[in-house]
Amino acid sequence: MIGKLTGTLSDKNPPQVLVDCNGVGYEVHVPMSTFYNLPELGARVTLLTHFVVREDAQILYGFENAREREAFRQLIKISGVGPRTALSVLSGMSVAELALAVTLQEAGRLIKVPGIGKKTAERLLLELKGKLGPDIGVAANVANDAQSDILQALLALGYSDKEAAAALKALPKEVGVSEGIKLALRALAK
Numbered sequence: 001m002i003g004k005l006t007g008t009l010s011d012k013n014p015p016q017v018l019v020d021c022n023g024v025g026y027e028v029h030v031p032m033s034t035f036y037n038l039p040e041l042g043a044r045v046t047l048l049t050h051f052v053v054r055e056d057a058q059i060l061y062g063f064e065n066a067r068e069r070e071a072f073r074q075l076i077k078i079s080g081v082g083p084r085t086a087l088s089v090l091s092g093m094s095v096a097e098l099a100l101a102v103t104l105q106e107a108g109r110l111i112k113v114p115g116i117g118k119k120t121a122e123r124l125l126l127e128l129k130g131k132l133g134p135d136i137g138v139a140a141n142v143a144n145d146a147q148s149d150i151l152q153a154l155l156a157l158g159y160s161d162k163e164a165a166a167a168l169k170a171l172p173k174e175v176g177v178s179e180g181i182k183l184a185l186r187a188l189a190k
Contacts, residue, residue, distance in 0.1 A: 002026075002060060006046040009039060015087065017062070019045060028062035029083075031072075031090035037064055052083050061087065071095045071132060078127045080120060088115045089124075097161050099132040101125070104148060147171070150180040154188070163188060 005028065007021035014035055019026045028047060030038075039045055047062035048069045061083060063069040068090060075086035089098065092113035101109040102125055110121035147168055154164035167184035175183065 002049050002051045004046065004048050005060075005062065006044070009041055009043055009045045012038060012041065015091065017045075017047075019047065019062075026060055028060045029087060030062045030064075031068065031087050032092075033090060033094060034062065034064040034068065050083075059083065067095045071098060074128060074131050075124070078124060080123065085115055085120075089113050092116075094161075095132070096165075098128075100161060100165070102128045102132055104152070105129075146175065146177050146180060149177045150175075150184060153177075153181050154184055157185075159188060 005019050005021055005026055007019045007026075009017060010020045010025060011018035012035070015029050015032065017028050017030055017035070017038065019028055028049065030047070034047070047064070048066060049063070050061045050069055050072060052059045052061065061072065063072065072083075072086050072090060075081050075089055076083055089110070093101070093109065097109065100106075105125050107118065107121040107125055110116050110124055111118060116124070150171070151164050151168055154167060155161070159167070164184075167187045170187050171180050171183055
C-alpha cells in the first residue's frame, strides 16, 4: 500500500524514525544499516517501505534500497520469522553478508544475530537458498569449491567479509586453494 516515503527527517530513535511528509509524520522502523546512513535531522530523506497490517497494529518498515527491502520480504515469508526478526537479521548483517551466509550454508553467521537460534538459522538457510539472487552482494563471486575454501580460510583468519570478498575478486578464476590463499594474503597485506 505505501511503497515509498519522501519527506523531512524529524526524529531518529533507533530503530524508529519519524518522516514528515507534507505535515503528516510517519513512524518507520528501519534496520540499523539504514539508520546509520540517514542524514541529519531536518534533511530530506527517501525510504522504500513495506507496510504490515496486523490485527492489533499497522507498522511501516523502511529501507535505504530495494535490495534490503527484498531481503526483508524474503525473510518474513519464512515460517516463524516475523518482521521484528527480519529487521534484527538485517540490522546484524548486510544483505551481501546474508547472501554469502546462505550461499555457503553457514548457520554460525546467523546465530550471531540476536534472537536467532540454531533451528531458526538452519530454517533461514534452507528457505533462502537461491532466493536472494546471485546479483546481491558477494555471493556471485563464490564460483567454485576452491574459491569457497579460500574465502573460508580468509574468514577464519579474521578478515571481514568485505576484505575477503575483495581479495577473492582479485584472484585468477582457476587458482588452487593453497596458491589462492597465498595470493589473497599478499593482496590483503598491502
